[in-house]
Amino acid sequence: MSDNIKFIHLTASAEPRHFGARLDQVLAELFSDYSRSRLKEWIQQGKVSVDDDVCTVPRQKLKGDEKIEINAELVQEVYHQAEDIDINVVFEDEHILVINKPRDVVVHPGAGNTSGTLLNALLSHVPGIEQIPRAGIVHRLDKDTTGLMVVAKSLLAQNALVEQLQSREMGREYEAICYGTMVAGGTVDAPIGRHPTKRTLMAVRELAKPAVTHYRVIEKFRAFTHLRLKLDTGRTHQIRVHMAHIKHPLVGDPAYGGRTRLPKGADEEFITCLRSFNRQALHAAQLSFFHPESGEWLTFQAPLPEDFQKLLIAVRQDSETHGIDEL
Incomplete structure (x- = not known):
């Protein structure tokens, strides 16, 4: 594996909601594939232009309607x-x-x-896919989220699928188990961006990218709820962040859920089950899109994985034993 210098040209436009925001903060939102430190370095090196004027001050305030360009070298x-x-x-x-x-x-x-990833597997499974950006990967799932993904085997297919994703035509539905008994479904409409102090995490932030998650109750228990969720947008960790934001974090989520919450009077077997579920209880259950070549509307479903099913059985048994109102 060798290093190579790639010359990149990135463009974006500041929006009215960015009025008064710092240039480095807006870049971190608009170009989230790059780290804050790299973006700040590009500003200081004169690689960033605002309305065709080179800007070298990361703290420069924006009016909210500027054209932003980055011309830089990336190793x-x-x-x-x-x-x-x-x-x-x-x-x-x-x-x-x-x-x-x-x-x-x-x-x-x-x-x-650097190895053992889905991309490494795709390079072996599909000859020639290395010629497509990101080996044809259109959207991602977190490491411990299970379920459906679509991969493009040609550049034309990738462009078509990315367009569907960005225009919100692609349907993505998830199942999750969260803490707390929810009585009804709803919508979380709250912008998501990088956490202000924890670089690897995301958070609801006022000037971040718009994010919308719809959810409905499949089954409610005495201290948990089984949900079906649908995404309008696809921000990093979106479901996990949104559910934690409304005080119903996903069971087993190490980043956003905090410590395991044990229901009152839970027996040892159930406590062991909860504590041993060491990933977020989130599964990409359904994926729908137009086939990039034929235009046919396709829908795929993936059954709940075994560990998710076992957790669901356990919370159901706990609720049947203690009653749904014993919180």
Whole structure:
């Protein structure tokens, strides 16, 4: 694996909601694929223009209607290794690949995860896919989130699917188990951006990117709720952040859920089950989109994984034992 210099040209426009915000903060939102430190460095090196004027001051305040451009050099790794890793294929033709991702699988190589990822597996499974950006990966799931993903096998297919994703035509529905008894469904409409102090986490922030999550109750228990959720947007950790924001974090979520919450009077077997569920209880259950070649509307479903099913059975038994009102 060798290093190579890639020249990049990025453009975006500040929005009215960015009035009074600092340039470095707005760049961190608009170009979230790059770290704050890298973006700040590009500003200081004169690589960033605001309305065609070079700006070297990270703290410069914006009016909220500027055109922003970045012209910079990026040292990147050119090649990732193909690895013979099993993929659970739900559907495949010459244009697309739909997979059911298990837990403990990172989608794209990054710091600390240079091998064993879904991308490494795709490089082996689909000859020539290395010619497509991100090996055809259209959208991501967190390492410990299970369920459906679509991968493009051609550049035309990738462009078509990304367009559907951005225009919100692509349907993505999830199932989750959260803490607390919810009496009805609803919508969380709260912008999400990088956490102000914890770089690896996200948070609801006033000037961040818009994010909308719809949810409905499938089944309620005495201290938990089984939910079906639908995304209008696809921000990093969106469901996890939104559910924690409304005080119903996902069971097992190490980043946003805090310590395991034990219901009053829970027996030892149930306590052990809760404490041993060491990932967020989140599963991408349904994926719908227009086929990029035929235009046919496709819908795929993935059954709940075994660990999710066992947790669901356990919370149901606990509720039946103690009664739904014993919170």
